[in-house]
Amino acid sequence: MKKLILSVLLLNLLAACGSNPPKEEAMAPATSAAVSEAPAAAAAADATAVDAQAAVDAQAAADAQAAADAKAALMEKNSVYFPFDVDAVQDADRETIMNHAEYLASHPDAKVRVEGNADERGSSEYNLGLGQRRAKNTKRALVLGGASDSQIETVSYGEEKPRCSEHNEACWSQNRRADINYSAQ
Template identity: 50%
Template sequence: MNTAVRILSLVVLSLLLAACAQPTRETPPEAEPTDPGPTTTEPVEVDRVDPADFADSRNLDNPDSLLSQREIYFEFDRSNVQPQYLPIIRAHAEYLKANPSGRVLLEGHADERGSREYNLGLGERRGNSVLDLMRAEGVSGNQVEVVSYGEERPVCRQTSEACWERNRRVEIVYTAR
């Protein structure tokens, strides 16, 4: 009898489950998208940065702007700024004038030729040359500081003219934007 009760319980349970099951519905096929034709929407204006707007701090990281260029290179044993770097210095000067809270460190560097003391002096003269041009453009003296690293922080360590050219530089480093 025990077996009969079990079989009967299974049959009743199966009937209950079958009765609770939801009927399957056929889903209609998706309609194919129709081409609505050309739509006229106004172009969305993205917040674009004008690379020539040197007062905008976003241009400091904009590769299309002169503000993203922060290295001024020098000829061997010289501290005078070459004419091709004047627009870069003017752009940074304009930024500093428009942003009085901006602060810059001008790091002067030299190549490995010459004594340590001479290269420290040369790096400082190079930094001061850039500083003088910035001041001539109206930058406040308390926004700019000059430091010389001489030959101590080269970007290239090979012994070649191409490498030495890369080490003869002033780096414009923003300490406050």
């Protein structure tokens, strides 16, 4: 996922370079011979400008689309999961953390709420504490990955908002998680 996002960004950069009109054209010397040809040249220049503008617009749209796609891809994986009674972020979720950390680093205005959760095998108050620690450790990992402290709020729902409510490991494993939720801007 990380590679995919990087290559999308690279393509955008290359495309942006290619669409810049060559500077020589814009700085063509105004000779007398050229004057008579000026209207044609001007028309050609206009056409170039129009083409350039269209290219810029298309690029902006493509960029916006790419950004939306990138964010959608990011949001598809916004949970990190924990073993029973453990609050340390797991290696399996490193990529998810790095993707969000990079997004936050490159979008300083973006803000997230990291919401910690726990399965039901504890008291509700203990689980509130456990969810808070999971949220805090997820925040720490995001900050280490480049996000800024002020972009991230941590809260806990403990065992109060289970994603799944049966008494089995398949359910519990879904409930032991921290969600990285982006705030509306």
